[in-house]
Amino acid sequence: MKSLLTICIACSIAIIACNKNKDTADKTENxxxxxxxxxxxxxxxxxxxxxxxxxxxxxxxxxxxxxxxxxxxxxxxxxxxxxxxxxxxxxxxxxxxxxxxxxxxxxxxxxxxxxxxxxxxxxxxxxxxxxxxxxxxxxxxxxxxxxxxxxxxTNDGSTTAQYPYTQGTLPGQYRSTPPFDAGPNAGFVLLPGWGKVKLFGLASAAQFRVGAPYLTSSAAYAADYNEIKKMGCTSCPDRSADQTQIGMFWLENVPASLNRIAAAFIKQNNLSAWKAARLLALLHMAEADANISCFDAKFFYNFWRPVTAVRAGDTDSNTVTIGDPAWNLLAAPTPPVPDYPSNHATDGGAGMTIIKNFFGKDDISFSTTSASLPGITRSFTSLTQATREISLSRIYVGYHFRMAVDSGEAMGRKIGQYIFDHSLREK
Incomplete structure (x- = not known):
């Protein structure tokens, strides 16, 4: 049987350890x-x-x-x-x-x-x-x-990601979009090697790579083609005022948009330095890996942009896609990279998944502003609602087919979930 002295010593050590742990917890929380x-x-x-x-x-x-x-x-x-x-x-x-x-x-x-x-x-x-x-x-x-x-x-591949890229010639293959289809910058494609940049948290850029896009001769392609033709043009009568606002509101880079939202949540919830730093680190790890993964997929599939597709609609082997050589998009110019999947939607899916996991819920009501549409505030009742707006915005400005935004958002959600589950975990 233990002596009373031994028991007292053990209790004292336990109390000291408990107080020390409490002091540490207080410091990180306060x-x-x-x-x-x-x-x-x-x-x-x-x-x-x-x-x-x-x-x-x-x-x-x-x-x-x-x-x-x-x-x-x-x-x-x-x-x-x-x-x-x-x-x-x-x-x-x-x-x-x-x-x-x-x-x-x-x-x-x-x-x-x-x-x-x-x-x-x-x-x-x-x-x-x-x-x-x-x-x-x-x-x-x-x-x-x-x-x-x-x-x-250093030497993570970011400085060697820009190099000449061979254009496609067949229906569905990417080719340079205006103004990079003529003149001194003809043939320019932005950072075709970004999919090879060193990742922050994923095991591979192709870890969650989406499946191949549709054939231009398919009915699914024709549906997306005709949707963006009437919803993404400069003055589309079928696009509502709210849809136009959504397109322009989310035009700014997603990492900046979500950083603004996360910073507001940090202030509203009075998060400690440790918690705030973890949220921002996870968010931007997911954003960085979403961009790398998306570029891996974009240049693997090499699918053409809507502006190219609509102008060449009579040569795409699809009888229900009527071409319009004069068609132009709402927010010209199109970013000079392939269409599929949407980088914007991938970023949105990844970042919002981090925020949802961090706070443990989706039904967070919030309002936010945009650098690309100053003076406008949009409000949401859930993170999913905002995520979907980010994705659909790329249809309304004429940048992406629906399959590109749906696939990108789904891939982004997987990336965000993986980063949250495997990175910067509580000890």
Whole structure:
């Protein structure tokens, strides 16, 4: 039988351990997400200052930045799995100093021309923190986290993804769209090698690759052809005012749209720094991998865009698709990449699946704005409703056939679910 002294010692150790765990939990739950949001926003602002970037480049930047922020926090208190920096726990480091330094250094790597902007924000961030050993440790840890991430993403294939691409000639095969079908930029196709860029969470870019698109001679193709011909043109009488608004509202890059929504949810739910960083890191990992996976599929199938298809409708081997050489789309020009699947819909499906899993429900009511249609607010009663609008918007602006958006959204949902299930999990 254990002595009373042994029992008392065991109880004391248990109480100390319990208090220590409680202190750790309190620190992760009570640390404000303000610095996380500030540097997340800095990434979006730095891209805006750089100029218009395609979603592929945008998603790589936002993923690299936000995963680094997540990593540095979880090397102070390891609440969730890390991505690049492991086992460098500095429990006494100041979280805000670590986040600011890590984000700053990664931002300089990603967007060197924004050095003045990033340096200025770092000064403001660090000057708001009292001097001390914890601040110094935070700065050092931030530098370490950034260095490891930069090493991991250097030579990831993003700088070699642009090269000449051979155009198709047969019905259904991609060929350059206006204005890239003539003149000095004739034959230009955007980033045909993006499907080979190093992934953030998936095992393979083809892991969830969708099945082949329909033949241009099929009835299913004819239905989609005739739908976009009357719904995606410049002044389509069959497209309602609301559908036109949907098309233009969601025209901006999906990573930016969903970042705005996620940041609002973080504020509304008063999430801690650790939780906020995890949500943003997962969201942008999913967005980055959705873009890579979608480009893998696009250039595997090489399917033509609606603007090409409608103008060449009399030569597609389908008797119920009447061509219109003068047809033009609502939001010209079409992005110069193949149609199938829709990158926009894939991004929407992936990102919204992350948000749904993170909060554990779909029926979240929210309103949001858009950089591509300033002054307009759209409201939703669920994440699924918003996801569907993102997908359908590409029909209304004339960018994609319905099969491309349906398949892209489905693929995106699988990507988002996989990232959530396998990345940055709670310890």
């Amino acid at each position: 640390t404000s997400a303000n610095m996380v949001l500030q540097w997340n926003n800095a990434g979006m602002e730095a891209m805006r200052r750089t100029g218009s970037l395609p979603p592929m480049l945008e998603s790589r930047i936002t993923a690299t930045l936000n995963v680094t922020i997540h990593d540095v926090l979880n090397n102070i208190i390891p609440k969730y799995e890390t991505y690049a920096l492991n086992n460098a726990v500095v429990s006494g480091a100041n979280a805000d100093a670590a986040v600011a330094q890590a984000a700053h250094d990664v931002l300089l790597y990603l967007l060197p021309p924004q050095k003045t902007f990033a340096d200025s924000l770092l000064d403001v961030s660090l000057n708001s923190i009292a001097a001390g050993t914890d601040k110094d440790q935070g700065i050092a840890l931030g530098k370490s986290a950034a260095t490891v991430m930069i090493t991991m993403r």
